[in-house]
Amino acid sequence: MFHYFDNAATTQVRPEAAQAAVEAMTGEWGNPSSVYAFGSRAAGLVKGWRADVAGALGCLPEEVFFTSCGTESDNWAIRAAVELNRRKGKHIVTTAIEHAAVLESCKELERQGYEVTYLAPDHQGRISLQQLEEALRPDTVLVTMMLVNNELGTVLPVKEASRSIKRSGCPALLHCDAVQGFLKVPFTPKELGVDLLSISGHKIHAPKGIGALYIKKGLKVSPLIRGGGQESGLRSGTEATGQIAALAAAARLGKETMDADLAHMAALREETARRLTEQVPGLKILAPEGAPHILAVTMPGYKSEVVVRYLSDRGVYLSSGSACHKGKPSHVFAALKLPKPELDGALRISFSADTDGEDVDALVEALSQAQKELFTSLS
Numbered sequence: 187m188f189h190y191f192d193n194a195a196t197t198q199v200r201p202e203a204a205q206a207a208v209e210a211m212t213g214e215w216g217n218p219s220s221v222y223a224f225g226s227r228a229a230g231l232v233k234g235w236r237a238d239v240a241g242a243l244g245c246l247p248e249e250v251f252f253t254s255c256g257t258e259s260d261n262w263a264i265r266a267a268v269e270l271n272r273r274k275g276k277h278i279v280t281t282a283i284e285h286a287a288v289l290e291s292c293k294e295l296e297r298q299g300y301e302v303t304y305l306a307p308d309h310q311g312r313i314s315l316q317q318l319e320e321a322l323r324p325d326t327v328l329v330t331m332m333l334v335n336n337e338l339g340t341v342l343p344v345k346e347a348s349r350s351i352k353r354s355g356c357p358a359l360l361h362c363d364a365v366q367g368f369l370k371v372p373f374t375p376k377e378l379g380v381d382l383l384s385i386s387g388h389k390i391h392a393p394k395g396i397g398a399l400y401i402k403k404g405l406k407v408s409p410l411i412r413g414g415g416q417e418s419g420l421r422s423g424t425e426a427t428g429q430i431a432a433l434a435a436a437a438r439l440g441k442e443t444m445d446a447d448l449a450h451m452a453a454l455r456e457e458t459a460r461r462l463t464e465q466v467p468g469l470k471i472l473a474p475e476g477a478p479h480i481l482a483v484t485m486p487g488y489k490s491e492v493v494v495r496y497l498s499d500r501g502v503y504l505s506s507g508s509a510c511h512k513g514k515p516s517h518v519f520a521a522l523k524l525p526k527p528e529l530d531g532a533l534r535i536s537f538s539a540d541t542d543g544e545d546v547d548a549l550v551e552a553l554s555q556a557q558k559e560l561f562t563s564l565s
C-alpha cells in the first residue's frame with residue numbers, strides 16, 4: 187500500500203485501457219496493412235481508435251498521427267516546423283521552462299545556426315505575453331510553448347500567443363507541448379490556434395510508449411520516418427495496435443469523466459495546499475494558480491531529495507522535480523530565480539482522479555513529520 191503523488195511523472199494504466207490493449211494484441215492482432223480480412227479489420231480498428239483520440243482532442247481524425255511518446259511528438263513537430271519554414275528565417279521563440287524534449291530540440295537547432303529566444307517566467311512561473319510580443323521578429327519561424335508546465339502546473343498563454351503571432355505578421359508556426367495539458371485543462375487545437383500539438387499516453391492512464399502529434403489539416407510536413415507509408419506516409423512503421431487501442435480507450439474515458447475528474451483534482455489540490463500551509467511550518471506554495479493536477483511547494487532549508495526519500499520510506503511517493511532530471515537541479519525551478527534554500531527544498535505533488543482524501547491525510551502527516559524530524563537531524 188502506498189500513496190502516489192507523482193502523476194505528472196506517470197499514471198496508472200486504467201483497467202479498460204489495459205483490456206483494450208490485450209484484446210488488440212491477442213484477438214485482432216493482424217497487421218493493418220495486410221489485404222486479407224484479418225488485416226483490414228485491424229486497419230478498421232486503427233481508424234476507429236484514431237477517431238476516438240481525435241474526439242477527445244477535439245480535432246479531425248486525419249489530424250492525429252500516432253508516435254511512440256510525447257518526446258517523439260515534440261522532436262518531430264519542431265523539426266517539421268523549421269523545415270517547412272526553412273526559407274523564411276532562422277529564429278525560434280520558446281520558454282525557459284519547456285520540457286527537455288523541446289529544449290534539447292531547440293539546442294540542436296542552435297548548433298545548426300538557428301537563434302533561439304527563451305522567454306523567462308516570473309517568480310511564480312508565469313510567462314508574459316508582452317515578452318513574447320517583443321521577441322517576435324519577421325524571421326521568427328517557430329514559437330513552441332507548452333500548455334501546462336510539468337513541474338509547476340502553470341498554464342501558459344498559448345491561445346494569446348497564437349493571436350500575437352498572427353497580429354505580428356511573422357511566418358512563425360505555433361507548436362504546443364500539451365503533454366501535461368491534455369484532459370487536465372479544457373482546450374481544442376483549433377481554440378488554441380496551434381499548428382502542431384503533442385500529447386502522450388502515459389500521462390492520461392494509457393501505457394508508456396504511445397503518443398500522438400496533432401498536425402493541422404493542410405500543413406504539409408515532411409515524413410519523420412520513411413518506410414511502408416503508415417500514418418499517411420509521415421511516420422512509417424507497423425502500427426503499435428495494442429498501445430493505440432489503449433490510448434484510444436484512455437482518451438475516450440478520460441474525456442467522458444473529465445469535468446468530474448478536474449473538479450475532484452482541483453478540490454484535492456486546494457485542500458492539500460491549505461492543510462500543508464497550516465500544518466507544515468515554513469512550507470510555501472510556489473505557483474498558487476495552475477492546472478488542477480500539479481501543486482509545487484518548497485520547504486526552505488530542507489533538501490528536497492532527502493524529503494523525497496524520507497517520504498518514500500513511509501510509502502508516500504512524490505518528486506523533487508521532473509523525473510527526467512535524474513538528480514540534476516530542475517531548470518524550471520531554477521528559472522524562477524528563487525533564493526537557494528527555496529530552490530533546494532522544491533517538491534512537486536501531482537494528483538490524478540484516483541487520488542483520495544486518505545492519500546492527502548498520509549501526505550500531510552508525512553510532510554509534517556519530515557519537517558520536525560529532518561529539522562532535528564539536520565540541526
Ligand code: PLP
Nearest residue numbers: 255256257285287336365366386
Ligand atoms: N513534455 C512534457 C511537458 C512532459 O511532462 C513530458 C513527460 O514528462 C514529456 C513532454 C515527454 O513525454 P514522454 O514521456 O511520453 O516522452
